Amino acid sequence: MHVNKNWFVKVVGFVGLGVASGAALAETPVSMWVHSGPGPEREVYAAAVKSFNDSQKDIKLELVALPEGSYSDQINAAALARKLPCILDFDGPNVYNYAWTKKIIPLDDFAELKPIKADLLPSLLRQGTFNKKLYSVGQYDSGLAIWGNKKLLTKAGIRIPAKVSEAWTFAEFEDALKKLKAAGVAYPLDMKFNYGFGEWFTYGFSPIVQSFGGDLINRNGFKTAQGAINGPEAVRAMTTLQNWTKNGYVNASTHDDGDFVKGTAALSYVGHWTYSDYKKALGNDLVLIPMPKFGKKAVTGAGSWNFGITADCKDPRAAAKVIGHLMSSAQILQLTDVNGAIPGTMTALKASKNYAAGGPLAIYAEQATEHVSLVRPETPAYPAITSAFAEAVKNIVAGSDVKKELDKAAKKIDQNIEDNNGYPVK
Amino acid sequence: MHKALKTSEPYRIMTSNPALTSGASAPSIPSSAKRKGRLTPWFFAAPGLTLLLLFLVLPFLLALVLSFTDQRLVTNEEIGTHFVGLRNYIRLFDDDSFWAALRNNFFFVVIVTPIQSALALLLALLVNQKLAGARIFRTIYFMPVATTMAVVAVVWSLLYAPDQGVINRLVGVLSFGMVGPQDWLRNPTLVMPAVMLLSIWQGVGFQMLVFLAGLQSIPLDLYEAAKLDGATARQQFLYVTLPMLKNTTIFVLITTTIYAFQLFTQVQIIANSGTPAPVDSFRTMVMLMVQEGFSNGKIGYASAISVVFFLIVLAISLVQRLLLKEERAV
Numbered sequence: 001m002h003v004n005k006n007w008f009v010k011v012v013g014f015v016g017l018g019v020a021s022g023a024a025l026a027e028t029p030v031s032m033w034v035h036s037g038p039g040p041e042r043e044v045y046a047a048a049v050k051s052f053n054d055s056q057k058d059i060k061l062e063l064v065a066l067p068e069g070s071y072s073d074q075i076n077a078a079a080l081a082r083k084l085p086c087i088l089d090f091d092g093p094n095v096y097n098y099a100w101t102k103k104i105i106p107l108d109d110f111a112e113l114k115p116i117k118a119d120l121l122p123s124l125l126r127q128g129t130f131n132k133k134l135y136s137v138g139q140y141d142s143g144l145a146i147w148g149n150k151k152l153l154t155k156a157g158i159r160i161p162a163k164v165s166e167a168w169t170f171a172e173f174e175d176a177l178k179k180l181k182a183a184g185v186a187y188p189l190d191m192k193f194n195y196g197f198g199e200w201f202t203y204g205f206s207p208i209v210q211s212f213g214g215d216l217i218n219r220n221g222f223k224t225a226q227g228a229i230n231g232p233e234a235v236r237a238m239t240t241l242q243n244w245t246k247n248g249y250v251n252a253s254t255h256d257d258g259d260f261v262k263g264t265a266a267l268s269y270v271g272h273w274t275y276s277d278y279k280k281a282l283g284n285d286l287v288l289i290p291m292p293k294f295g296k297k298a299v300t301g302a303g304s305w306n307f308g309i310t311a312d313c314k315d316p317r318a319a320a321k322v323i324g325h326l327m328s329s330a331q332i333l334q335l336t337d338v339n340g341a342i343p344g345t346m347t348a349l350k351a352s353k354n355y356a357a358g359g360p361l362a363i364y365a366e367q368a369t370e371h372v373s374l375v376r377p378e379t380p381a382y383p384a385i386t387s388a389f390a391e392a393v394k395n396i397v398a399g400s401d402v403k404k405e406l407d408k409a410a411k412k413i414d415q416n417i418e419d420n421n422g423y424p425v426k
Numbered sequence: 427m428h429k430a431l432k433t434s435e436p437y438r439i440m441t442s443n444p445a446l447t448s449g450a451s452a453p454s455i456p457s458s459a460k461r462k463g464r465l466t467p468w469f470f471a472a473p474g475l476t477l478l479l480l481f482l483v484l485p486f487l488l489a490l491v492l493s494f495t496d497q498r499l500v501t502n503e504e505i506g507t508h509f510v511g512l513r514n515y516i517r518l519f520d521d522d523s524f525w526a527a528l529r530n531n532f533f534f535v536v537i538v539t540p541i542q543s544a545l546a547l548l549l550a551l552l553v554n555q556k557l558a559g560a561r562i563f564r565t566i567y568f569m570p571v572a573t574t575m576a577v578v579a580v581v582w583s584l585l586y587a588p589d590q591g592v593i594n595r596l597v598g599v600l601s602f603g604m605v606g607p608q609d610w611l612r613n614p615t616l617v618m619p620a621v622m623l624l625s626i627w628q629g630v631g632f633q634m635l636v637f638l639a640g641l642q643s644i645p646l647d648l649y650e651a652a653k654l655d656g657a658t659a660r661q662q663f664l665y666v667t668l669p670m671l672k673n674t675t676i677f678v679l680i681t682t683t684i685y686a687f688q689l690f691t692q693v694q695i696i697a698n699s700g701t702p703a704p705v706d707s708f709r710t711m712v713m714l715m716v717q718e719g720f721s722n723g724k725i726g727y728a729s730a731i732s733v734v735f736f737l738i739v740l741a742i743s744l745v746q747r748l749l750l751k752e753e754r755a756v
Contacts, residue, residue: 069698072721073720073721076500076720076723078497080499080500100501100502101500101501101502102503103500135632156590194700196698197697197698253588253609253612255587346577380502383722383723384722387721387722391705394704394705395704395705395706398612398703398704399614399704400704408522408523415517416722416724419496419498419724420498420502420505421502421505424504424505426504
């Protein structure tokens with residue numbers, strides 16, 4: 001192929017036409033949207049695109065990074081105009097809605113992706129599957145737990161759990177917050193309220209609801225949220241969260257991403273993506289603490305951003321090749337080394353230093369394998385669920401009545417399900 | 427009424443709309459020409475009317491129809507769109523967010539329209555003085571209007587920052603430390619006043635300009651006559667300036683009311699800046715419409731909101747027209 005093209009160019013040159021654009025003519029353009037995450041992640045994507053474009057001459061991959069805040073609105077607008085890019089990066093739980101509205105196509109039939117499907121982490125395979133077909137693959141799964149500042153915790157005399165089985169109980173956790181506050185830590189627990197209204201509220205805070213024994217929707221058939229999102233367990237969970245802000249354990253109005261780094265917080269409730277920044281700032285004082293058992297069991301979030309091929313894509317096979325490249329172990333590890341996420345394939349996970357037993361991030365992998373992590377509701381109603389829940393969280397931390405807000409969320413979700421005839425699947 | 431306008435003034439705005447006079451026909455014209463004469467205004471109006479029909483009337487009729495359906499923005503085409511009768515309206519009137527949005531809108535309009543109009547008149551009187559630098563101040567007061575609202579809102583949300591924000595320090599200094607720092611955008615009772623303040627600051631320059639044009643169209647001989655009669659400056663203002671500004675004032679009041687009802691950009695940006703106050707304490711009708719229609723994809727429901735909103739604004743404009751009769755002497 002390569003030789004052929006050189007030969008073609010030479011012939012063109014010899015004939016003297018002077019049109020030397022032969023190489024560019026044969027390239028298939030493939031567009032790709034990604035959400036613009038933290039700086040280092042963006043650089044890795046740019047490097048991945050460059051390495052892909054340099055590695056072959058048939059496909060030209062064009063990357064567009066869009067701000068995360070309005071990312072799903074942008075996708076809706078583009079879907080409406082039938083101008084979606086070929087490859088779409090989107091947050092995991094949206095896959096069911098995108099598949100149901102036929103924005104994206106199944107990936108099972110692409111030869112390039114078959115070995116990847118077999119190698120995918122079970123959690124990602126489950127996340128990407130809708131109606132028995134695989135619609136998306138992710139380079140990584142997320143990890144959600146609590147980062148601790150060892151120096152501040154030790155000073156306040158708090159036990160630091162080192163593995164999932166040693167996780168704090170609810171009483172121990174609140175006791176730790178109290179002790180830290182008494183020891184002069186301004187706001188002991190950083191819950192990343194500076195991220196603002198958005199998916200973080202659902203991803204981050206729904207595990208608390210689930211640990212207390214509630215959920216966002218009744219997962220039996222996904223037909224109603226009544227009794228789940230506004231059940232007594234969920235109300236208790238969200239009242240607890242509200243109390244943390246009222247008691248000054250959590251600063252719900254922080255605009256500062258660096259509360260934990262600066263030591264104004266001793267615990268940071270956040271996902272894997274802060275790892276490299278925190279490591280740089282705290283060095284050996286950084287400890288990863290497993291999710292506490294607020295109720296009977298500990299629960300953490302799962303699922304993360306992943307790739308799909310859209311229905312508007314003119315050349316899905318070229319898109320599949322690109323995804324194949326992005327899902328190679330080398331590419332996955334380059335990304336997870338900077339963002340700290342759980343590598344998305346078994347092969348890459350085994351090759352990762354951070355996730356080896358005793359590695360700094362092993363607790364994330366342990367949470368995933370010991371069934372602490374729970375995927376977000378696998379239903380096309382997810383966008384409605386997350387916007388209703390996130391709005392409730394926002395209002396609750398701002399001081400609104402917990403039960404009233406959750407009732408409102410339940411009603412909104414049920415209306416959405418009714419609006420869509422219960423999301424029938426053929 | 428425009429004869430006293432000084433043509434050298436850089437800012438001049440027509441304050442009264444020339445009334446559309448339909449083809450006045452003289453009695454001696456033959457009937458075919460008369461018919462042609464009747465048609466002529468329609469030809470002139472055709473481009474404008476076509477655009478109005480296409481971009482205002484038609485979309486509104488569409489919204490009216492859609493408000494009785496379960497139309498979604500992006501959906502699985504297999505389930506289709508159905509007429510759902512009054513379901514959207516029933517849900518709307520049952521929705522706390524709708525009533526909260528309506529309340530916020532009215533609160534905003536009732537406070538902002540009079541204050542902004544009065545302030546605009548005051549500024550117009552100030553910059554209408556024949557003093558050195560009046561033009562510079564005119565430009566300064568107008569500058570916020572020329573600034574994009576999105577930028578204004580972002581800058582003000584920084585000014586409103588809790589603890590050490592500029593506004594908090596200002597309040598602290600002005601109250602001699604009696605009033606502590608407030609969390610303006612997170613406190614449910616303070617967020618609307620905060621939005622009002624920034625909106626008035628941004629918008630007042632425009633109304634000032636309209637009033638300025640009105641002031642400059644007042645014939646100077648009226649003031650001279652008043653002076654001869656021994657009227658004080660205050661009497662001149664009350665009995666010459668204010669009555670002569672009647673049409674301008676009506677225009678300003680009605681447009682400000684309508685602009686105020688359309689409140690969106692500021693609150694939308696505040697809603698997206700970190701964690702603001704509970705959304706129902708500042709969400710407006712337009713914002714609710716955009717969120718339900720675009721973010722949540724409920725086109726039918728959002729259409730119902732827009733229909734109700736249209737009827738409310740229409741009713742208020744009609745009442746205003748009845749109460750404030752414009753003098754049409756052109």
